[in-house]
Amino acid sequence: MKSSSVSSFSPRLTEADLTTNESSFIEQAKRSRQLYIEQPYDLYSEENHEAWRKLYARMLPRWDRYANQHFLKGIHSLCLDPNRIPRLEDVNRFLKPLTGFQTKAVSGYVPAFVFFDCLRNRAFPTTITIRRADKLDYLPEPDIFHDVAGHVPMHTDKNFAEALVRFGECAHTAAEIAAGIRGPDTRTHYLTSVIRAMARFFWFTIEFGLMRGSDGFKVYGSGLLSSYGEIAHAIEAPEVQRYPMQLEWAINQGFEINHYQPLLFVVDSFDHLFSLVDQLENWMKAGKLSNVAPGEPGVNEEDLKSFLHAELT
Numbered sequence: 001m002k003s004s005s006v007s008s009f010s011p012r013l014t015e016a017d018l019t020t021n022e023s024s025f026i027e028q029a030k031r032s033r034q035l036y037i038e039q040p041y042d043l044y045s046e047e048n049h050e051a052w053r054k055l056y057a058r059m060l061p062r063w064d065r066y067a068n069q070h071f072l073k074g075i076h077s078l079c080l081d082p083n084r085i086p087r088l089e090d091v092n093r094f095l096k097p098l099t100g101f102q103t104k105a106v107s108g109y110v111p112a113f114v115f116f117d118c119l120r121n122r123a124f125p126t127t128i129t130i131r132r133a134d135k136l137d138y139l140p141e142p143d144i145f146h147d148v149a150g151h152v153p154m155h156t157d158k159n160f161a162e163a164l165v166r167f168g169e170c171a172h173t174a175a176e177i178a179a180g181i182r183g184p185d186t187r188t189h190y191l192t193s194v195i196r197a198m199a200r201f202f203w204f205t206i207e208f209g210l211m212r213g214s215d216g217f218k219v220y221g222s223g224l225l226s227s228y229g230e231i232a233h234a235i236e237a238p239e240v241q242r243y244p245m246q247l248e249w250a251i252n253q254g255f256e257i258n259h260y261q262p263l264l265f266v267v268d269s270f271d272h273l274f275s276l277v278d279q280l281e282n283w284m285k286a287g288k289l290s291n292v293a294p295g296e297p298g299v300n301e302e303d304l305k306s307f308l309h310a311e312l313t
């Protein structure tokens, strides 16, 4: 096991474990442009497992208090080990029979179309690294705790899974519409706007969504479900604005990722969420996503290319 004093004097990428931003295995995969990878389970160090154990133990009481019932049921169905990082093949063994979803290990950033298209095919690109055990709180990038403990339990729910697949289909529709646009500048403008709209929708629902329940608001967004501090803040803090989900607002609303969210949207159910995704696609077809408000999030070259080069099967 490495100690913090050793790692502070060593070149960071010589570490042999699977710590976020420090793993030579992941850097090697990225260098060879390998997006889909295996989960080399033996590379997890005891410190990596310790990070999982600490994260899981401190989230449990918060999930009981703030998470929606579908998530709690999902955590139970996946039989996650509170003490060890899960093997994705075990997760898939429990997950696939429920909704057809499967996790798929990735080395890092997944361009927008590729990510959304995986959802359409009931695959969830899953990070396999884990944050440092001595820095549990803030991590701008996803790790296996966010992806497997925050997202995957939601994928055990049939209605939620259908909404996610439907969202993936929207990306397909966007790529088809873009392919029919002649001028490259007009096409780029269109895609930038649509990708931004979809990313905002995803953020305000799948990542940070709240659901109305009989006993108040509950959390279903994975960004909240994997954050010890923010899950309580999202429900309790008087300064957080919580509004019924309004599509026209969400797709035009920028967001920042480096602080607690000041604005959250509430859905009534996953059927409601599904109907919102339907509406998103209808608006896309009607041209209503072609000029959404500029601002965050940025749309990068890779995201654009992924839509331009989409294989529309």
Ligand SMILES: [Fe+2]
Binding pocket: 142, 146, 151, 207, 222, 223
């Ligand atoms: Fe996420």
